[in-house]
Amino acid sequence: MIPVTGFEGRSVAILGLGRSGLAAARALRLGGAIPVCWDDNAQARGRAEAEDFDIRDLTRLGAFDDIAWLVVSPGIPHLYPEPNKVVAAAWEAGVPVDNDIGLFFRSLGSGDWDHYDTPPRVIAVTGSNGKSTTSALIHHVLVEAGKPAQLAGNIGRGVLDIDPPVDGEVIVLELSSYQTDLARALTPDVAVFTNLSPDHLDRHGGIGGYFAAKRRLFAEGGPDRAVIGVDENEGRYLANQMGQGAADDRVIRVSADSKLTGPGWNVFARKGYLSEYRKGRQAGSIDLRGITGLPGAHNHQNACAAYAACRTLGLAPRMIEQAFQSFGGLPHRSQTIAEQNGIRFVNDSKATNVDSAEKALRAFPNIRWICGGLQKEGGLGPLLDALGSVKKAYVIGREAAGFALQLEGCEAEVCTTMEQAVARAMEEAEEGDTVLLAPAAASFDQYDNFEQRGEDFTACVKAALAG
Structure with missing residues (x-):
């Protein structure tokens, strides 16, 4: 502690x-x-x-x-x-x-650090989507590289529950907007911003307040390095605010949409390939396409952010690539739970909003989509452009019929319960299909949390496959 x-x-x-x-x-x-x-x-x-x-x-x-x-x-x-x-x-x-995050940062250092060869460092990750996977991936790479590391915050242990860090240790923190908004001390060595999409708007008084809560990790903390996803205007604004010019390599720009080859430090993914550029020249690359634990463009963005954070610590590209290969993914986040007869079953119960569900839908072909639950504000409109790979939707939740009516141009069946949705998807699935749980809604109409929903999906799939 x-x-x-x-x-x-x-x-x-x-x-x-x-x-x-x-x-x-x-x-x-x-x-x-x-x-x-x-x-x-x-x-x-x-x-x-x-x-x-x-x-x-x-x-x-x-x-x-x-x-x-x-x-x-x-x-x-x-x-x-x-x-x-x-x-x-x-x-x-x-x-x-x-809050406890503020207490953590004001209390982390100790007199013992004066005798360390390498003082402990903190990598803090925030953003709307992908921060859990990015944090876990950074931690996994560090462990695989033989570095002492702990994972805490909004994932794993509470920040004050961790062990006092040893010489050269890296503490990886996932921080939500609730945590960054109130903390009076925020001083990470490396700060990571994955992306921004509307979420928790009532808690922050709108999208501006939500972004401001995320931005505090950078503006208040003054990190030595800032890894910033620039696929939205908020990220581009933040990168511009943090940098002192185009060649300032204290800011590492990350993208899963665009090729970034300017004079600074850039990491981007295109068509499944991660590339690192420094001063206009390529410094590293990884083929992400065959990495089971990181499917889809949204996970490629997570991989870019994790790669950049690990590079700030001096890890070699090949070492990072090797660790990526053994990353199994996180439960309930694009997690492959089974494969049988050429059909893949993926649990992305954490896709509780439209933006994260859209990313999941773009990650797989030939989808049998299990969706529905307690809808959030804004409706399902932004999802409609991502339904091209959906062969059929199987809708769960107390308001399943209303949810299904919003899926224009997509065949949808009202199933209400997870058990029925899994049964119907499995009856109709063919070789090459992916049965995907990506609800695009909260779980609280039927479950205590998204973890319980994902566990129910997993149990239903495994029971059906065993029977």
Whole structure:
């Protein structure tokens, strides 16, 4: 665990006692602070009490009289659509509001680092889509290269739960907009921006607020290197803001759409080939087409971002390529779960929005598409251009009929349940087809989370294949 320093003998309030909240309380206590905990959920308070943490109702008058700092869990709104009442009370009391990411960055360094040959470094990855795969891929490459590395943040362990880093270690963090938006300290050595598409708009007051939350990782942090996807205007703007000219190789531009061969440092993928250019000359290349764990253009963008981040650490292109070959992908993200009789079964339950589902649909030919669930704002219009490879859609969810009506020009069957959708897709699938779960919707109408939905798909497929 990373002890949180700077609050010795002072009371620090923690709002929200889930995984990150309890970890923050433990790390604060380890660093000498006095954690004061609150959660509206009685069970969550009970877990904190079982660890002998003080419980205080932070909504009551005077609750902040002796509080030096407030740490807020990422799921709790602090500004939009409206501030949580405890956050508002902290503002009124003049108490700084932070989160576990801010605590992590302000507490990471230690006196031991003065004796290290190579100080530990942090690579932080954010963006709308692909940040989990990119983070896991970077970590995988480092491990395969024999480098000490830990993976944490929005994936793997909580940031304060990791082990204190050793000499030369690299900490890879996946950071959501919820995490970057509130952190008072953001100082990664390498910051990665994958892409931007509309998501969590109510939480950030619109697309501008959402992008601003992502941008803080770069603007506040001042990383030594910035790896930036430039396939959207927001990425191009960010790269321009971070650079001091076209040849500034502190900014590495990444694309899965365009050939980038300017005077700076560029990594791009075209037709399945990754290329690295520095100062207008090719410095490395990888054929991505046969890498099972990285199918489709969206994963090629992830590969470019991971490649660029690893190159900033001095890893050779051939070493990175070798590690890519052994990357198995992440559960629920374009994950091949089975192949039989020439039919491939792919679980992309994480495709919870239209943009990520579109990328999945463009990654495979001859698709039997299982889709549907709790729709997000904006409708399915942007998906329609990506339906050319879909042979038929099998729609699940409580509003399956309404979802199916929006799939203009695509044959769709209302199945409602996962079991029925898998059964019908398998009945009709032919050699060369891909049965793809890419819902383009949230899971909460039928499941607790997208992981549970993906596990149900996997179970249905395996049961049907075994039977």
